[in-house]
Amino acid sequence: MTSSPNPTSPASGSPTSTDTGAAPDDGTFPAIIEPRDPRRLPLGDGTWHQISRRYVLGQQIGNAIALVLIVAAALVLWLLFEMSWQWIPAGIAVAITLVVAIVTPRQARSIGYQLREDDLVFRRGILxxxxxxxxxGRLQLVDITHGPLDRGLGIAQLKLVTAAASTGVTIPGLPQAAAEQLRDALIEVAETRRTGL
Structure with missing residues (x-):
């Protein structure tokens, strides 16, 4: 999608355009994937923004590291201690990691968020x-986190915390510029909405 998440003006409470550099949707997936089931949760109207394609790369690197560690641990037990039982749990762990690696790209394309007049809607999941x-108005904290791999890939995750733990949201794999712009916009509009309560 080509439109970008825009900060909300404190005066009007509606999206406004900004000059903050690169578009936050650069390098993201082109369209959100929906399940084929007719009873799926509908996306509704409005513009959905997606996460960076580099999120999948980061997850696959993590999966590859996990595979290497599992195989290395099994080999060490086999070579040093002449054990053979470890191949069963190692095989199960490798199979699970491979399934996760295969499913990750599709899962990533199902993640999206939408900025509406009064709230942010977050969506994820296929099954x-x-x-x-x-x-x-209920936002208490907007936090950006990223580890060494995320920094190398130029992505971050944005965590939104409210008073109710069940409505807390973590949006993974946002381009760094998009995460910072969205954080600033949400803080600005949250302060305005709390003032108006």
Whole structure:
């Protein structure tokens, strides 16, 4: 998608355009994937923004590291202690890691968020779908985190915390510029909405 998440003006409470550099949707997936089931959670109207394609690369690197560690641990037990039982749990762990690696790209394309007039809607999941609306006036904390691999890939995750733990949301794999712009926009509009309560 080509439109970018825009900060909300404190005066009007509606999206406005900004001059903050690169578009936050650069390098993201082109369209959100929906399950084929007719009873799926509907996306509704509005513009959905997606996560960076580099998120999948980061997850696959993590999966590859896990595979190497599993095989290395099994080999050490086999070579040093002449054990053979470890191949069963190692095989199960390798199979699970491979399934996760295969499913990860499709799962990543199901993740998206939408900025609406009064709330942010977050959606994820193909088999287990989750859609959460986070009211701007209820936001208590907007946090950006990223590890060494995320920094190398230029992505971050944005965590939204509210008073109710069940409505907290973590949006993974956002381009760094998009995460910072979205954080600033949400903080600005949350302060305005809390003032108006």
């Amino acid at each position: 287990w779908q989750r859609m959460v609306a986070v009211p701007y």
